[in-house]
Amino acid sequence: MYQILxxxxxxQNIHKMVIKAPLIAREAKPGQFVVIRSYENGERIPITICExxxxxxxxTLYIQEVGKSTAKIGLLKKGDHILDIAGPLGNxxxxxxxxxxxxxxxxxxxxxxxxxxxxxxxxxxxxxGIMGFRNVSFKILEDEMKKVCDELYITTDxxxxxxxxxxxxxxxxxxxxxxxxxxxxxxxxxxxxxVISDITREYKIKTIASLNSIMVDGTGMCGACRVEVGGxxxxxxxxxxxxxxxxxxxxxxxxxxxxxSEEERLSYEKFKNER
Amino acid sequence: xxxxxxxxxxxxxxxxxRIRNFExxxxxxxxEMALLEAERCLNCKDATCIKGCPVNVKIPExxxxxxxxxxxxxxxxxxxxxxxxxxxxxxxxxEEQCEKSCxxxxxxxxxAIGRLERFVxxxxxxxxxxxxxxxxxxxNVKVAVIGSGPxxxxxxxxxxxxxxxxxxxxxxxxxGGVLVYGIPEFRLPKRIVEREVEYLKKLGVKIETNVxxxxxxxxxxxxxxxxxxxxxxxxxxxxxxxxxKGENLLNIYSANEYLTRTNLMKAYKFPEYDTxxxxxxxxxxxxxxxxxxxxxxxxxxxxAEHAMIIYRRSRQELPARExxxxxxxxxGVEFHFLVNPLxxxxxxxxxxxxxxxxxxxxxxxxESGRRKxxxxxxxxxxxxxxxxxxxxxxTANPVLLNVTPEIKRNRWGNIEVYDEFxxxxxxxxxxxxxxxxxxxTVIQAMGSGKKSAEGIDQYIKTGKWL
Numbered sequence: 001m002y003q004i005l006x007x008x009x010x011x012q013n014i015h016k017m018v019i020k021a022p023l024i025a026r027e028a029k030p031g032q033f034v035v036i037r038s039y040e041n042g043e044r045i046p047i048t049i050c051e052x053x054x055x056x057x058x059x060t061l062y063i064q065e066v067g068k069s070t071a072k073i074g075l076l077k078k079g080d081h082i083l084d085i086a087g088p089l090g091n092x093x094x095x096x097x098x099x100x101x102x103x104x105x106x107x108x109x110x111x112x113x114x115x116x117x118x119x120x121x122x123x124x125x126x127x128x129g130i131m132g133f134r135n136v137s138f139k140i141l142e143d144e145m146k147k148v149c150d151e152l153y154i155t156t157d158x159x160x161x162x163x164x165x166x167x168x169x170x171x172x173x174x175x176x177x178x179x180x181x182x183x184x185x186x187x188x189x190x191x192x193x194x195v196i197s198d199i200t201r202e203y204k205i206k207t208i209a210s211l212n213s214i215m216v217d218g219t220g221m222c223g224a225c226r227v228e229v230g231g232x233x234x235x236x237x238x239x240x241x242x243x244x245x246x247x248x249x250x251x252x253x254x255x256x257x258x259x260x261s262e263e264e265r266l267s268y269e270k271f272k273n274e275r
Numbered sequence: 276x277x278x279x280x281x282x283x284x285x286x287x288x289x290x291x292x293r294i295r296n297f298e299x300x301x302x303x304x305x306x307e308m309a310l311l312e313a314e315r316c317l318n319c320k321d322a323t324c325i326k327g328c329p330v331n332v333k334i335p336e337x338x339x340x341x342x343x344x345x346x347x348x349x350x351x352x353x354x355x356x357x358x359x360x361x362x363x364x365x366x367x368x369x370e371e372q373c374e375k376s377c378x379x380x381x382x383x384x385x386x387a388i389g390r391l392e393r394f395v396x397x398x399x400x401x402x403x404x405x406x407x408x409x410x411x412x413x414x415n416v417k418v419a420v421i422g423s424g425p426x427x428x429x430x431x432x433x434x435x436x437x438x439x440x441x442x443x444x445x446x447x448x449x450x451g452g453v454l455v456y457g458i459p460e461f462r463l464p465k466r467i468v469e470r471e472v473e474y475l476k477k478l479g480v481k482i483e484t485n486v487x488x489x490x491x492x493x494x495x496x497x498x499x500x501x502x503x504x505x506x507x508x509x510x511x512x513x514x515x516x517x518x519x520k521g522e523n524l525l526n527i528y529s530a531n532e533y534l535t536r537t538n539l540m541k542a543y544k545f546p547e548y549d550t551x552x553x554x555x556x557x558x559x560x561x562x563x564x565x566x567x568x569x570x571x572x573x574x575x576x577x578x579a580e581h582a583m584i585i586y587r588r589s590r591q592e593l594p595a596r597e598x599x600x601x602x603x604x605x606x607g608v609e610f611h612f613l614v615n616p617l618x619x620x621x622x623x624x625x626x627x628x629x630x631x632x633x634x635x636x637x638x639x640x641x642e643s644g645r646r647k648x649x650x651x652x653x654x655x656x657x658x659x660x661x662x663x664x665x666x667x668x669x670t671a672n673p674v675l676l677n678v679t680p681e682i683k684r685n686r687w688g689n690i691e692v693y694d695e696f697x698x699x700x701x702x703x704x705x706x707x708x709x710x711x712x713x714x715x716t717v718i719q720a721m722g723s724g725k726k727s728a729e730g731i732d733q734y735i736k737t738g739k740w741l
Contacts, residue, residue, distance in 0.1 A: 023486065023491045023492060024491060027490065027491060027492070037448055041541075041544075041547060041548045041549055042549050043540065043549040043550045044448070044540070044550075068546075068549055069549050083448070084448040084484070084485050085485060086446060086447075086448070086485040086486075086487055086491070087487065087490065087491065088490055088491070089487065089490055216532060216535055216536060216540065216550075217446070217447060217456075217535065219446050219487055219490075219512075219672065219674055220512065220513050220672050220673065220674055221456075221512045221513070221514070221531055221535070221672065222514065222529060222531045222532035222535050223514045223516070223528075223529040223531065223532055224528075224532045226516075226523055227523075228523060233516060233518070233522065233523060238513075238672075238673060238674060252523055252625070255525060255624065255625035256523070256525060256625075259525045259526070259553075260551045260553075263545065263546075263551035264551070266546060267545070267546045267549060267551070270546055
């Protein structure tokens, strides 16, 4: 059992949770994730680790409500417990000094670009952050990102905050301003990662994406998370979750992510009706 | 009264019923049946059955107790060498082990050792009798067991009986390893596994779930925190795929995923349980082992109209237990022999809709001694499917081994061990079960777990390594 030390709801349905998990807090590195199961009948779902505090023995997760399992987690209060958390899983991000790095986060994807941005900064890079949200009510981690970025840009689809438009518009702007970019990190919805990766491919900018596949165990046992990278099958959980974005088959990633959309909708509707 | 001579059949759920539920197929002997079966035992002096058992259960002695209706004594006798009788009685391939060497088998059918073992364990558990625990002299020496599958459980039980302070670390949220995620409810009810795990806890074994050794904690950490020896019962744990075109289409599962969703996550109770699964009307399971049989029989219970096995050799070469094949046949599984997949074909949304198969014929025996399937040119055809399960085996899971270069591996990625007790190339670390041998049976893993427990005891006492 893992106690919730803090729970803050951001906007309509994003939950920032600080959770007691000393083993994970000690070992976690940027880029890694946990698998959580919040109650007995719950699913195992992968969530990236945003922050950790080894002294406190705690980790911070941002959980967006998208279905029944995540909605149930959202109902938990400070002091409640999450039944199971396993981790840290996946390979840590490979972060080196390369020069200028653009990190791009979409929605809750920012919860993983943030610790990596900080690590890139600590490694001595010049950091340009781009964060994209549907609208202002989904905005997370702006203050934290400000502290670790040399430049920070925010876009919203509806213009309710920052620049109206998409992260890809901002990236194009930066590229055409003549800024020399050495590396791009992009984490968010698959379609966003695909668009970004198509842009950077053209300019031959090394681009890393963190893949958010469906997982069950998260330790390589089941293969639910398989993705195609460079024409080869890889497991996002043990071979990733980060890969060279230019090699990723994003269209397959998107299809596989939607495999249970019908079941997920049914389960979520039933849950909402029963409440 | 004349002694019963005929082997007593196992009562099973009616086929019509059982293919619609996930309840256990074999119902178990009644007391009357158990007594009739037990009296067939010749109580041989030189009991060959004991030698046939990987953990050397004192079979004639426990059966004698059954004849005398002393079921608790029978259970204690079994537990002298086997801490998991309710599990072994259900899933051991007795026909290849103890029962194979039964003298009765020469003229008639061998005595049903597994069924009696199960009867004894279930009878005591269902009775009001409180099973007294063996007296244990605590040693105050810590030993870690990584993985709570059959090997880990057996090793932990023996170490606990020897007085060690044992902690099992399990990556998943429930202990049992393949017993909970792999073997279906209809062959091994999960409450049976829970019961056996509870017994281990009563022996003083601690179980830490959600600990991914190699990620949450390393072997070095364990030694530093005072563990004197470690047993690795990691299991195989990385599913093999076929590297065929279309293999990542939607609704194509590894057997591990299909079974884990079903057994560990209880997808058959969706939406009461949150984890979904694609049920499918035309389900093709590729492979011919026990895991393939478990998957294909699960698909029937999900309501498949055509539950199909796709196997590249013939019936004779099926690696699954005969009993499992017969169960599958009786339940209406369709077997496609001598066919091999070439490609998976999907619809516009990316869901699998067909498999391109090629017919095979058997050629010369290969290194495994089985006749090698040879493709027949021009024999390709398409099979309509909506769910595919790939059950062609597993390789070694790399999570722990990648961060532990001290442990040498062989060319298949399995751990190299240097003696019968499972000593690895890292001092203080023993290994056994599938991670050493490649895929094997529950009882073989248990046997190696027990052997390692013996080795660990010896190592802690003497400090002797390789």
